[in-house]
Amino acid sequence: MHFINFGFNFVVILRYDNLSAFVDVKKPIIMRFKKALLALPLAILIFAIYGFKYHADEQDWFAYMNRCLSQSYDAAADPKLKKVELTLTSDYFIRLRKTYAKNRQEYYSFNLHQLSDFDYLGSTVNGTLHFKTNADDIIVQTYNDRHGDVDSMTTVLDIPVKNMEPERLDSLHEAINYFKAKGL
Numbered sequence: 128m129h130f131i132n133f134g135f136n137f138v139v140i141l142r143y144d145n146l147s148a149f150v151d152v153k154k155p156i157i158m159r160f161k162k163a164l165l166a167l168p169l170a171i172l173i174f175a176i177y178g179f180k181y182h183a184d185e186q187d188w189f190a191y192m193n194r195c196l197s198q199s200y201d202a203a204a205d206p207k208l209k210k211v212e213l214t215l216t217s218d219y220f221i222r223l224r225k226t227y228a229k230n231r232q233e234y235y236s237f238n239l240h241q242l243s244d245f246d247y248l249g250s251t252v253n254g255t256l257h258f259k260t261n262a263d264d265i266i267v268q269t270y271n272d273r274h275g276d277v278d279s280m281t282t283v284l285d286i287p288v289k290n291m292e293p294e295r296l297d298s299l300h301e302a303i304n305y306f307k308a309k310g311l
Contacts, residue, residue: 185309188302189215195299196221196286201253204287213286215239219306221258223286231271235284237264239306247296249288256286 183191196213210226223235241264246257258265263280270276 183305185305188305189217191298192302195295195302199288199291199295201287201289203289204253215306221284223284229272232269234266234268234270236266237284239303241265242303242307245300245303247288247291249291251290251292253287253289254291256288256291258284258286 192215196215200211200213202208202211205225207227208225209228212222212224215221219239220236221239223233225233227233237258237260241260241262242258243261244257244259246259248255248257260282263282265281265284267279267281268276
């Protein structure tokens with residue numbers, strides 16, 4: 128006879144011939160089951176983290192850039208401004224149209240393919256997005272009743288913005304890099 132104490136303040140008496148059958152068969156099955164129970168949640172966690180990662184497509188980037196640009200534009204930087212339109216078009220042009228009093232308009236446009244540098248100057252409260260192109264690739268058109276249309280070209284476009292948190296700026300930079308990497 129052999130005495131086994133399981134820690135429950137009682138003793139189980141087993142005979143040796145029954146003990147060998149109990150220990151050899153039951154313990155390996157229980158140990159395998161415990162290992163599987165430990166590995167299963169870990170496998171599910173790894174699959175959840177890496178298996179369901181969302182990758183934005185072109186339409187998502189267009190929507191994000193247009194929302195970011197329109198929400199971030201700081202119209203208060205120019206008190207004479209009546210209306211502003213800032214968008215990224217489907218042909219990869221950033222277009223800015225400003226409308227002032229007395230029907231005066233300014234229009235800026237450039238293709239992201241021509242963009243050589245993108246920078247932000249300012250704080251999280253307000254600042255300036257600084258777009259620079261390779262050459263005089265930014266179209267500038269102005270119109271007013273006195274002088275009519277005046278067309279010119281430039282290499283720099285500064286856009287006043289507000290509430291530009293670092294995360295938003297990083298996402299905007301990532302979106303621009305996405306479109307530039309497409310080979311426009």
